[in-house]
Amino acid sequence: MLQVSYIRDNREQVLERLAVKNFKQLELVDEIIELDEKRRQTQNEMDSVSAKANSAAKQIGELMRTGKKEEAETIKANTGAWKEEIKTLGDALAATEEELQQKIVLLPNLPHSSVPKGTTPEENEVVLEDGAKPSLYDGALPHWELATKYNLIDFELGVKITGAGFPVYKGKGAKLQRALIAYFLDEAEKAGYSEVMLPLLVNEASGFGTGQLPDKEGQMYFVGQDNLFLIPTAEVPITNLYRDVILKADELPVKNCGYTPCFRREAGSYGAHVRGLNRLHQFDKVEIVQVVHPDTSYEVLEGMSAHVQGLLKNLGLPYRVLRLCGGDMGFTAALTYDMETWSAAQQRWLEVSSVSNFETFQANRLKLRFRNAEGKTQLAHTLNGSALALPRIVATLLENNQTEDGIKIPDVLVPYTKFEWIN
RNA sequence: GGAGAGGUGUCUGAGUGGUCGAAAGAGCACGCCUGGAAAGUGUGUAUACGCCAAAAGUGUAUCGAGGGUUCGAAUCCCUCCCUCUCCGCCA
Structure with a gap:
C-alpha cells in the first residue's frame, strides 16, 4: 500500500511510475488526493469540536466538585449540540477513510527506476x-x-x-x-x-x-x-x-x-x-x-x-x-x-x-x-x-x-x- | 466443546465514573558521581492522525477489538477475539 502523504507530495511521479507498471486506473490517484483532502478537513473540524466538548466536560467536573451545581447544569445544556456534531463528523470521517482505504489498496507498488517498460x-x-x-x-x-x-x-x-x-x-x-x-x-x-x-x-x-x-x-x-x-x-x-x-x-x-x-x-x-x-x-x-x-x-x-x-x-x-x-x-x-x-x-x-x-x-x-x-x-x-x-x-x-x-x-x-x- | 478467571505502556503492576496517556517499580537512554565499573543520583522514555514551512508547540484518538450509556469511561452495559485454570475430547 502506498502512503497517502507520498502520493500527495509526488503526484506526477506516481502517475509516471504507475504507467510503467501498465496500471490503467490512473484517475484513482487524483481521487485519493481529493479524499485525503476531505479526510484532513473533516478531522480538523471534528478535533476542534471534540476539544470544546472535552474542556466543557472538564469544567463540569470541576464545578461539581466545588458544589456549583447550577453552573454545571448551564454548561451541560450546550453539550448536546456538540455531541451530535461530533457524531456526524465522526461518521463522515469514517466513511471518507473507508472510501480512501478502498481506493488506495487498488494501487500497485511503484516500480523501481530500473524496471523496464513492457506488458508481457x-x-x-x-x-x-x-x-x-x-x-x-x-x-x-x-x-x-x-x-x-x-x-x-x-x-x-x-x-x-x-x-x-x-x-x-x-x-x-x-x-x-x-x-x-x-x-x-x-x-x-x-x-x-x-x-x-x-x-x-x-x-x-x-x-x-x-x-x-x-x-x-x-x-x-x-x-x-x-x-x-x-x-x-x-x-x-x-x-x-x-x-x-x-x-x-x-x-x-x-x-x-x-x-x-x-x-x-x-x-x-x-x-x-x-x-x-x-x-x-x-x-x-x-x-x-x-x-x-x-x-x-x-x-x-x-x-x-x-x-x-x-x-x-x-x-x-x-x-x-x-x-x-x-x-x-x-x-x-x-x-x-x-x-x-x-x-x-x-x-x-x-x-x-x-x-x-x-x-x-x-x-x-x-x-x-x-x-x-x-x-x-x-x-x-x-x-x-x-x-x-x-x-x-x-x-x-x-x-x-x-x-x-x-x-x-x-x-x-x-x-x-x-x-x-x-x- | 462445558465451567470459571482475566486481558492496562518495553515488562511487572496500581487504578471501579472527572484531578488518568494513565501511580509505583523494573528496564532502557542521556547526564552527574567514579581511575573505570557497580551502587547511588538527576532527567527523559507509547503510537497514529491533524494544525504549523519545519523544530518547538499544540489539538484529537488509542488501557484486547467494535458498539452503547453519560456533560465526562481504563473504570458501567452489550457483542466479538484472545489468554489462563479445571473438566471433556484428542495426535
Missing part, C-alpha cells in the same frame, strides 16, 4: 545466463514420464485422493523432496537466515499484510468455517511475524527462512505447460525473507539473488535471471528478479524462483517500522525470495541429469539423499 513476459530483460544446456541422448524423456518410469511420482493417485495438481511422491521421489528441502534450509542457514516453522493457515489480517487480500483471494484456498486461508507461500506467515512491530535499529536486518508446503488455486491454462510438475496446487518451497533498512534494500536484493543463483549453480542447473518488466511484475513488488532453469526435455525455461524488493509497500500495510537514527519510527523495507521452489527444480534435475543408465543425483545432494542414482 517476452519483454522481461534477461540479466544473465549461466551454465551449459545439456544435450540429451536419443529417447530422453520429459520428467512426467521419468517419474512414472522410475516410480518417483504418482499423479493419478493424487487425483484419486484429492484432485489434479496434488502429486503423490514415492520412494526415491519422496526422499528427493526431503533432501532438497534440507539442503535449501542448510544453505539458507549458512547465509545467515534463521529458520522458522510456521502455521500453514493464516487469518485475514495476515493476508492483507502481505498483499494477497483484498482482491486476490481467488488464488488462495479458503476455510470458510474458520475464516482462514491456506498459505500460497511462506512469505505470508514469515513476513506477518513482523506485523505491528517497531524494531530497534540494531535489530535490522531481520533474516528468516522457512520451509512450507504452498497451496495455490491458480485456475489456469491447460496442455503441456501444466503437465507433470510444471504447475501444481500444492508444492514445497523454502522461502527467504528479510526486513531491512531502506538504504540497504537494493543491495540486499542483489545478495538474495546471488544466494539463489548459488543454489542453482551448486545443483548444476543451467539458469538465467530475468528482470521483470512493469507489466509482468506482481502487484506488491518494486523490483523482481525471476530465476529460470533450462528444462532440457521440454526445451524451455521454467521459473523456479522469484526474488523481490517490496520497499515499504508491505511494511505500510503491516505497520512494520523501525526506530531510525533520529529516534523516529520509519517504515522498513521487506524482501523475499524462493530459495527454492521444488517442483520445477525436480523436473529439471530429472530431465537434465537423465542418462541411459538412470538419473544422476548432483553431488551436493548426495549427503542428503544417501543415494547417487535413480535407476
